[in-house]
Amino acid sequence: MIKVKNLRYKYQKSKDYAINGIDFQINEGEIFGFLGPSGAGKSTTQKVLIKLLRGFEGEIEYQGKPLNSYDDQFYQDIGVSFEMPISFSKLTALENLEFFKRLYKKTVDLEPLLKRVGLWDDRHKKAGEYSKGMKIRLNFIRALLNDPMFLFLDEPTNGVDPANSRIMKDMILEFKQKGGTVFLTSHIMGDIDELCDRVAFIAEGKLREEGAPRDLKIKYGRRTVTVEYRENGELHSQTFTMEEIKLPSFFKLLQEKEIETLHSGETTLEEIFIKVTGVKLRA
Amino acid sequence: MPNLRVLIQGEFIRLNKYNLFAANFVVLLFWVFLAWFLEGEVLRQFIPVIFLMDSVMMTILLVGATLFYEKKEHTINSVMVTPVTENEYLLSKILVNALNSLITVAFISLAVYLIKGVTYNYWLLVPAVLIVTVVHTLIGIRLSYSAKDFTSLLINYMIYVFVFVLPPVFAQFGLIDASVARFFILLPPEASSILIGTGFVEVELWKILFGYSYLALLSMVLFRFSVKPKFNEYMMKEMGV
Ligand SMILES: Nc1ncnc2c1ncn2[C@@H]1O[C@H](COP(=O)(O)OP(=O)(O)O)[C@@H](O)[C@H]1O
Ligand SMILES: [Mg+2]
Numbered sequence: 001m002i003k004v005k006n007l008r009y010k011y012q013k014s015k016d017y018a019i020n021g022i023d024f025q026i027n028e029g030e031i032f033g034f035l036g037p038s039g040a041g042k043s044t045t046q047k048v049l050i051k052l053l054r055g056f057e058g059e060i061e062y063q064g065k066p067l068n069s070y071d072d073q074f075y076q077d078i079g080v081s082f083e084m085p086i087s088f089s090k091l092t093a094l095e096n097l098e099f100f101k102r103l104y105k106k107t108v109d110l111e112p113l114l115k116r117v118g119l120w121d122d123r124h125k126k127a128g129e130y131s132k133g134m135k136i137r138l139n140f141i142r143a144l145l146n147d148p149m150f151l152f153l154d155e156p157t158n159g160v161d162p163a164n165s166r167i168m169k170d171m172i173l174e175f176k177q178k179g180g181t182v183f184l185t186s187h188i189m190g191d192i193d194e195l196c197d198r199v200a201f202i203a204e205g206k207l208r209e210e211g212a213p214r215d216l217k218i219k220y221g222r223r224t225v226t227v228e229y230r231e232n233g234e235l236h237s238q239t240f241t242m243e244e245i246k247l248p249s250f251f252k253l254l255q256e257k258e259i260e261t262l263h264s265g266e267t268t269l270e271e272i273f274i275k276v277t278g279v280k281l282r283a
Numbered sequence: 284m285p286n287l288r289v290l291i292q293g294e295f296i297r298l299n300k301y302n303l304f305a306a307n308f309v310v311l312l313f314w315v316f317l318a319w320f321l322e323g324e325v326l327r328q329f330i331p332v333i334f335l336m337d338s339v340m341m342t343i344l345l346v347g348a349t350l351f352y353e354k355k356e357h358t359i360n361s362v363m364v365t366p367v368t369e370n371e372y373l374l375s376k377i378l379v380n381a382l383n384s385l386i387t388v389a390f391i392s393l394a395v396y397l398i399k400g401v402t403y404n405y406w407l408l409v410p411a412v413l414i415v416t417v418v419h420t421l422i423g424i425r426l427s428y429s430a431k432d433f434t435s436l437l438i439n440y441m442i443y444v445f446v447f448v449l450p451p452v453f454a455q456f457g458l459i460d461a462s463v464a465r466f467f468i469l470l471p472p473e474a475s476s477i478l479i480g481t482g483f484v485e486v487e488l489w490k491i492l493f494g495y496s497y498l499a500l501l502s503m504v505l506f507r508f509s510v511k512p513k514f515n516e517y518m519m520k521e522m523g524v
Contacts, residue, residue, distance in 0.1 A: 072368045075365050
C-alpha cells in the first residue's frame, strides 16, 4: 500500500538529515510499526508520509502512485493523530470533532466512539480543560471520524493511563480486523509487540532491522530453557538448549526437583533493539 | 468548494469563542462613542477614518490573532491533514475578514444614522471597504508569517504603519512636498484611504480607477508570490508535533 525507497529528509535549518535513507513497505491490512527512541526520526517519517513535510528525497508510492501525485482528496481516507494532542482549546470536545467531521465526505457516528474511550460525559467540556490523557484520546477519535482506510498514529498511547491504553489498543486491532491499514510509531516496546504485524527499528534516521516481532524474538533470542529449582533450601538454576530438553535428564530434573520457575530464553524487543542499534529506547 | 463554507462557519464560531468578536465589538463601540462628540464637517471627516482603521488595522490584528492561535495550538496542522486545500484555507481567511468589515459598515452606518442622522454613499463605500480588507488580510497573513508571536506581529504592524501611513500624514501637514506626495497613492493605506473616501467626498475618477486596479493587482501578487509560496514553510516552522 505504501512503498518507500531511499527516503531522506532534512529540515531546512539543520545540517543533518533527520531521516537518512530508509526503505520499507506497508502492506494493505497490516499494522506496521516504527520502534525507536526519541529523536530517531519517527515523527518526521510520519509527517513526510502524510504529505505535511514537502521536499523529501527518494520515492514514496501510495497505492501504486507517487505520493506527490495526490491532491488534498488524499486525506478523505486517511486518519492522523499527532504526537502532541491538538485541539481548539476554547471549543468543546464535541465542537472540535463536529468541525473536522464536516470537512469529510464519509463520517462515522461520534457517540459510540466517545463512549468507548470514556469521553462522552465530558463532551461539552472545553478541550483546553481536558487532561493530557483525555486530549490524546480526543485526538485518537479525531483520527477515526472520517472512517479512514489508513491510520497514521504517532505514539498513540504515550501519556494515556493503562486502562484507556488497553481500550485504544483494542480499537486499533479492531480497525485492522475490519481491513484497515496502520502505520504507528512508538518508543514503548509493549505497544509495538502487542499491535504490530511487522516492526522496523529506527535509530538516528536509519532503519536497522525489520520483521514480525515474533520472528525477531526467535532470531535474536537464545533458544534455551532455564529451570530454577530449590535443593536443600538453596536456589539452583540450570539451562538447557532446545535439543537438550528432549533428553531424559531434563525430564528427570522436572520430576525430581522442587521447580520454582521455568524461563524460555526468548528475549524482548527492547533487548533486541539495544543489541541491534547499540542505542537505548529510553534515555 | 463545500469546505469553504465549513471553514468560514468554523472561523466565526472561533472568533466568538476566543473572544475576538467581543474585542472587535468593544472597538466599534469606542468609535461610536467618539462619533457622539463630533458634529458637522468634523464628523463627516471622522467616519471614513473609522472604516479605514477597521479595514486596515482591525483586519491585520484579527487575522494575526487567529493565525497566532492556530499556530500556538497547532490546529493548523490538523486542518492541513483534512481534504481542505491551501487555497480554501487562505480564501476562508479573506472572506471571513470581508464579512467582518461588512458587519462593521452596517453597524457603524446604522449607529451614526441613528444618533446623528448622517448618511453617505454606501454603494461606493462597500466595495472600497471590501478591497481594502482583502489586501490587508493578505498583508496581515504575510506579517504574521514573519512574526514569532503576537507581540512581534504588533511590532511588524507598527513598522508597517510607520512606513506607509506616516508619509501621507506628513504631507497633509506640509512636511513633505506635494510633488512627492502625488505618488503616495502607491502606498496601500493611502490608496485605501482614497477609495474609502469615495463614499464621502468627490474623488477624481483616475484615482478611483487606479486605486481599485492597484489594490486588486496587489492582492493577486501578494497571494500568488508572497503568501502562498511561504504557506507550507510557515506552517511547518515551529510545528513540534
Ligand atoms: N521542526 C524541526 N526542525 C529541525 N529539526 C527537527 C524538527 N523536528 C524534528 N527535528 C529533528 O529531527 C530529528 C528526528 O526527530 P523526530 O522525527 O521528531 O524524532 P522522533 O519522533 O523519533 O522522536 C531529531 O534530531 C529532531 O531534533
Ligand atoms: Mg516523535
